Amino acid sequence: MKRNTWQREAVREALDGTGGFISAQALHSALHASGSPIGLATVYRALGDLASTGEADSLQSPDGEALYRACSTTGHHHHLICRNCGLTVEIAADEVEAWAKRVAGEHGFTGAAHVVDVFGLCADCTAAQRGADERRADATANGSSSSHPA
Amino acid sequence: MKRNTWQREAVREALDGTGGFISAQALHSALHASGSPIGLATVYRALGDLASTGEADSLQSPDGEALYRACSTTGHHHHLICRNCGLTVEIAADEVEAWAKRVAGEHGFTGAAHVVDVFGLCADCTAAQRGADERRADATANGSSSSHPA
DNA sequence: ACTGATGTTGACAATCATTATCAATAGACC
DNA sequence: GGTCTATTGATAATGATTGTCAACATCAGT
Numbered sequence: 001m002k003r004n005t006w007q008r009e010a011v012r013e014a015l016d017g018t019g020g021f022i023s024a025q026a027l028h029s030a031l032h033a034s035g036s037p038i039g040l041a042t043v044y045r046a047l048g049d050l051a052s053t054g055e056a057d058s059l060q061s062p063d064g065e066a067l068y069r070a071c072s073t074t075g076h077h078h079h080l081i082c083r084n085c086g087l088t089v090e091i092a093a094d095e096v097e098a099w100a101k102r103v104a105g106e107h108g109f110t111g112a113a114h115v116v117d118v119f120g121l122c123a124d125c126t127a128a129q130r131g132a133d134e135r136r137a138d139a140t141a142n143g144s145s146s147s148h149p150a
Numbered sequence: 151m152k153r154n155t156w157q158r159e160a161v162r163e164a165l166d167g168t169g170g171f172i173s174a175q176a177l178h179s180a181l182h183a184s185g186s187p188i189g190l191a192t193v194y195r196a197l198g199d200l201a202s203t204g205e206a207d208s209l210q211s212p213d214g215e216a217l218y219r220a221c222s223t224t225g226h227h228h229h230l231i232c233r234n235c236g237l238t239v240e241i242a243a244d245e246v247e248a249w250a251k252r253v254a255g256e257h258g259f260t261g262a263a264h265v266v267d268v269f270g271l272c273a274d275c276t277a278a279q280r281g282a283d284e285r286r287a288d289a290t291a292n293g294s295s296s297s298h299p300a
Numbered sequence: 301a302c303t304g305a306t307g308t309t310g311a312c313a314a315t316c317a318t319t320a321t322c323a324a325t326a327g328a329c330c
Numbered sequence: 331g332g333t334c335t336a337t338t339g340a341t342a343a344t345g346a347t348t349g350t351c352a353a354c355a356t357c358a359g360t
Binding site for chain 1: 210214215216232243245246250254257258260262263265266267268269270272276
């Protein structure tokens with residue numbers, strides 16, 4: 001049988017209280033910081049459960065960490081994520097759904113699923129960044145790798 | 151200075167000889183199997199280099215592994231990947247590019263980048279699967295998790 | 301409220317991918 | 331060939347995640 005424990009609730013609430021995506025480790029730290037003695041393994045389990053129930057979305061950060069987020073829509077949707085502050089906006093993408101299905105079909109693929117996420121700098125971070133850029137004029141290119149996203 | 155070593159060539163060729171995406175570990179095993187004494191660390195380094203040069207694309211598998219692939223187009227493109235056999239088709243997605251840029255703009259985001267990949271079953275695997283489904287009538291739902299892709 | 305069966309927890313060990321270390325090696329240019 | 335130094339590779343180190351298992355807490359029935 002499925003039991004309700006304060007630990008699971010704690011994880012759910014902590015996740016709700018977070019604007020964007022957060023890693024299991026970070027969420028555990030946050031909970032600890034706010035006085036909860038919850039164990040790391042439990043956080044992982046709770047997040048896994050939430051993700052499989054559809055109550056939370058998960059994605060892989062470019063450095064291989066799993067990130068979770070409590071989403072308002074239980075249905076299908078995508079994300080627009082600020083790569084600086086983590087602010088996340090849920091977006092519908094009917095066009096893209098259709099496109100994915102069509103492209104898959106054109107190549108004989110069935111059971112099409114897709115991963116679609118947009119990363120960028122939110123308005124606030126863009127402003128902050130611009131300020132920073134003006135202050136320092138070092139033209140050093142950023143060394144970030146992560147080829148695929150573009 | 152940048153030196154040319156047979157190791158880097160070996161990795162490049164092994165990657166070229168692979169249809170779809172492959173993990174660093176798997177590529178290393180493959181190289182070993184074909185008699186190359188190349189070291190694991192070197193495979194990681196070579197793949198990292200290829201990825202940062204744009205000669206290879208990389209993405210995160212749902213279980214947190216980094217997968218690499220030698221792509222014909224050095225420019226920007228996306229992938230249609232068979233989740234069963236790994237067959238990969240490169241696809242252009244101008245519509246999606248435009249969509250991503252527009253959505254980002256609508257929410258005040260700048261520097262929009264995106265991750266767009268379509269997973270499915272290729273024609274061959276679909277056929278094979280259908281055959282298998284007919285043979286066994288166990289209606290057990292698949293237990294796969296991985297919430298987000300849809 | 302009491303109790304028993306069992307789902308759940310949490311500390312820790314184990315695993316797995318990836319990165320760092322560093323002495324030995326081998327390209328590139330003379 | 332000789333020198334300089336980027337590169338290699340065996341191994342240790344790191345970091346995220348999962349497995350283990352005894353102790354515990356929850357829920358249903360009383």
